[in-house]
Amino acid sequence: MSLRYAVLTLLDIEPGSGYDLKRRFERSVSHFWSASHQQMYRELHRLHDEGLLDCAEQPQEGKPDKKVYSLTDSGREALREWVQRPAPAQKIREPFLIQLFAGHHLSRDQARDAVQRQLDEHRALLDSYLEQNERVLNSDSELQERYWLAHQTLLLGIEAERTWIAWAERMLRELERG
Structure with missing residues (x-):
């Protein structure tokens, strides 16, 4: 599995900023998947460039605008197709x-x-x-x-x-x- 589907899954639950996504990641899938803050942002940008995510900017007082990501119909379809494919068992990498x-x-x-x-x-x-x-x-x-x-x-x-x-x-x- 790649980080892309973890990101799509978390944004399918609720739209959010990169920061929101990282916090949600830590409270949910971090017990079986890991990613750095930088990896998360790179994946958000890649998914947005591929048309799988929308990005809306929300103004913040005294701070740069907050980018809030959400799934597009294409993103939802990509997630739906992926989740229906069989996943191979993974060996421990410790x-x-x-x-x-x-x-x-x-x-x-x-x-x-x-x-x-x-x-x-x-x-x-x-x-x-x-x-x-x-x-x-x-x-x-x-x-x-x-x-x-x-x-x-x-x-x-x-x-x-x-x-x-x-x-x-x-x-x-x-x-x-x-």
């Missing part, structure tokens, strides 16, 4: 696992520290996802029904983080035993 695979170059203390850092990061991610889940569960029931499938991706993210945490805790116990 830099830490490559480092661990070469872990024979680490002392036991270095390995323990590396695993502990990962554990801390995954615990923080889990906390963030659980907060997002609470917001979903406390939202309007009509929205919950409309975005039920989208919510399932968050639930998978929660389960993935719980799996990472259990794995890292096991690793730390093994490393402590020597």
Whole structure:
């Protein structure tokens, strides 16, 4: 999947500026897709140039005009066509696992520290996802029904983080035993 369909999907839910889109991205699909601020803006411009997005400028007091993007009919059709195509399963691409695979170059203390850092990061991610889940569960029931499938991706993210945490805790116990 490319960033273009993540952008189209988020703008299909609600029009917004690049800043709005980045915030929405962080609160929704960031548990399974990542993009920098610059990548997001490049993709917005590309989609606009291709006629898949409209851009309206909203004046702001004391600031440059705000560009608000929305899907065109062509953008909605491109999203509809893409979402109906089968998506291949993706393999994990995790830099830490490559480092661990070469872990024979680490002392036991270095390995323990590396695993502990990962554990801390995954615990923080889990906390963030659980907060997002609470917001979903406390939202309007009509929205919950409309975005039920989208919510399932968050639930998978929660389960993935719980799996990472259990794995890292096991690793730390093994490393402590020597």
